[in-house]
Amino acid sequence: MTTRAQGSAAAIGLADLPLRPELVGEEPYGAPQLDVPVLLNVNENPYAPSDRVRAEIATAAAEAATVMNRYPDREARALRSRLARYLGHGLTADNIWAANGSNEVMTHLLQAFAGPDRSLLTFGPTYSMYPEYARNTHTRFVVEPRADDFTLDPDRVVAAVTRHQPDVVVVTTPNNPTGTVTGLDTIRTLLDVAPGIVVIDEAYQEFVTPGLPTALELLGDYPRLVVSRTMSKAFAFAGGRLGYLAAAPAIVDACRIVRLPYHLSGITQAVASVALDNAPEMMAHVAELRAARDDLVDWLREQGLPVVPTQANFVLFGAFADRHEVWSQLLADGVLIRETGPAGMLRVSVGTPAEMAAFKAALLRVLANEEMSR
Numbered sequence: 001m002t003t004r005a006q007g008s009a010a011a012i013g014l015a016d017l018p019l020r021p022e023l024v025g026e027e028p029y030g031a032p033q034l035d036v037p038v039l040l041n042v043n044e045n046p047y048a049p050s051d052r053v054r055a056e057i058a059t060a061a062a063e064a065a066t067v068m069n070r071y072p073d074r075e076a077r078a079l080r081s082r083l084a085r086y087l088g089h090g091l092t093a094d095n096i097w098a099a100n101g102s103n104e105v106m107t108h109l110l111q112a113f114a115g116p117d118r119s120l121l122t123f124g125p126t127y128s129m130y131p132e133y134a135r136n137t138h139t140r141f142v143v144e145p146r147a148d149d150f151t152l153d154p155d156r157v158v159a160a161v162t163r164h165q166p167d168v169v170v171v172t173t174p175n176n177p178t179g180t181v182t183g184l185d186t187i188r189t190l191l192d193v194a195p196g197i198v199v200i201d202e203a204y205q206e207f208v209t210p211g212l213p214t215a216l217e218l219l220g221d222y223p224r225l226v227v228s229r230t231m232s233k234a235f236a237f238a239g240g241r242l243g244y245l246a247a248a249p250a251i252v253d254a255c256r257i258v259r260l261p262y263h264l265s266g267i268t269q270a271v272a273s274v275a276l277d278n279a280p281e282m283m284a285h286v287a288e289l290r291a292a293r294d295d296l297v298d299w300l301r302e303q304g305l306p307v308v309p310t311q312a313n314f315v316l317f318g319a320f321a322d323r324h325e326v327w328s329q330l331l332a333d334g335v336l337i338r339e340t341g342p343a344g345m346l347r348v349s350v351g352t353p354a355e356m357a358a359f360k361a362a363l364l365r366v367l368a369n370e371e372m373s374r
């Protein structure tokens, strides 16, 4: 039996509610979560934790459960120390902030340094979540184009910053969805001219060729630099939801002001600490994924498809007259990739050898169909 209240609650639609005007017509994020055999659409590490790490995670969760009646450490000190140790570069817990995914870290940064009458500048095509973080924090979102080959050079960055005088600039390197790396020369120039906070989103940094520099090297020289990282990609911990940043302690203090109290659960802190204590094992397959990425780039080029040079664990390729049709045919074959980025292009994450074989076989069938339809 439904009560009167339940009945009218069911009848009401979003359009009947006094929603903030900028949210009217908006759809929740994002990538389709479909139950298909080959998932190559959200750049996860395809390798699950080992049995040994899994057992340690279970033990840590059970221990955390013994104090579940208490609030967790609001400052997540033990976890932040481990993150600092993992990053190296002389960083300590005071330089680190952590939250439920780097999307929450970015939200903290915008709550602290952007907001009404302030702006966020980025360079597109880039990560599709930035406009949403800006919208949710009432921040004006400004996007300037990258070069035709998706690179960023110092001149372009200076021109954009001079023109917009943004409160926050975000540069993603390697960039999502293109895989493009931005050099430290460009980042240094950006830091020299930017009037506010500069965030370098290094979500995919562990996938770059070993020896390539990271913006962490610049932290000592630039107090308004923030380097954003995540355990969701190379670290094979997307389900654990742990993102973090490295910056001057004052920037961490700003994040501590705006975060919700006890934002990081005791379970999250405990299991992320276990993952960090087992970092080499969690990332045991990264070198293999890097090699698989390079093989995939070569193979796509052999099929005559343009590919954007990439240092991440995904490849942007195309260009198709009807990319949605290609995406749909792959999906019909049990292979889910991502319809994102510039017109006609598709993005595929690097998977296991079996997943790569399935993707290649499915794409060859699509290309054969295309051939016939010409």
Ligand SMILES: *Cc1c(COP(=O)(O)O)cnc(C)c1O
Pocket: 043, 100, 101, 102, 103, 104, 127, 172, 176, 201, 203, 229, 230, 231, 232, 233, 238, 242, 243
């Ligand atoms: C995947 C990704 C992240 C990570 O998001 P989490 O919230 O930490 O899972 C951050 N930035 C970019 C550019 C990404 O592609």
